[in-house]
Amino acid sequence: MRKNAVKLYKIILSTLSLLILSSCTTKNESRLLVYKINNKYFSLEKTCVEQVSLREDKSLFYKNDNLIIELDNKKECVKQFSTFINSNIGEKMQTLFNGYQIYPETKIVSALFFVNGLYYQAVANRAVALAIVNEYAN
Incomplete structure (x- = not known):
């Protein structure tokens, strides 16, 4: 059970990091x-x-x-x-x-x-x- 929670946490953290980084790199160009x-x-x-x-x-x-x-x-x-x-x-x-x-x-x-x-x-x-x-x- 603990392994699944850690795995889920890593996936969520990775996804959030990717979203934040991608929004920073495309913010000016998207306008x-x-x-x-x-x-x-x-x-x-x-x-x-x-x-x-x-x-x-x-x-x-x-x-x-x-x-x-x-x-x-x-x-x-x-x-x-x-x-x-x-x-x-x-x-x-x-x-x-x-x-x-x-x-x-x-x-x-x-x-x-x-x-x-x-x-x-x-x-x-x-x-x-x-x-x-x-x-x-x-």
């Missing part, structure tokens, strides 16, 4: 937009982004809110983002913010080059869209 394709991740760092705003001219036929993301396409990270997407045409991509999926998984059907620095991101929930705008503003 960014993260794109996931086939278990590979790309975090859209704040240094790559000039501005994020909510598209206000939402037509009636739009189901979701859209963010307008202005990228600094002189930065290497924007080129890396383009390469990340373009090398996975035909694959499905998830978009995450704060560790949660913000829009249903979508299939990449064409290349993105960010020539003018603009990128539109659909978000299924307006409150989440506003949280993203606020996070990238700070």
Whole structure:
């Protein structure tokens, strides 16, 4: 009986330690937009982004809110983002913010080059869209 209690205690302690450590290492990154394709991740760092705003001219036929993301396409990270997407045409991509999926998984059907620095991101929930705008503003 005592052996089982010690074993259970070790499992609980290990699990708690793992949870605490994992939350510390991902806390800052989780507040960014993260794109996931086939278990590979790309975090859209704040240094790559000039501005994020909510598209206000939402037509009636739009189901979701859209963010307008202005990228600094002189930065290497924007080129890396383009390469990340373009090398996975035909694959499905998830978009995450704060560790949660913000829009249903979508299939990449064409290349993105960010020539003018603009990128539109659909978000299924307006409150989440506003949280993203606020996070990238700070």
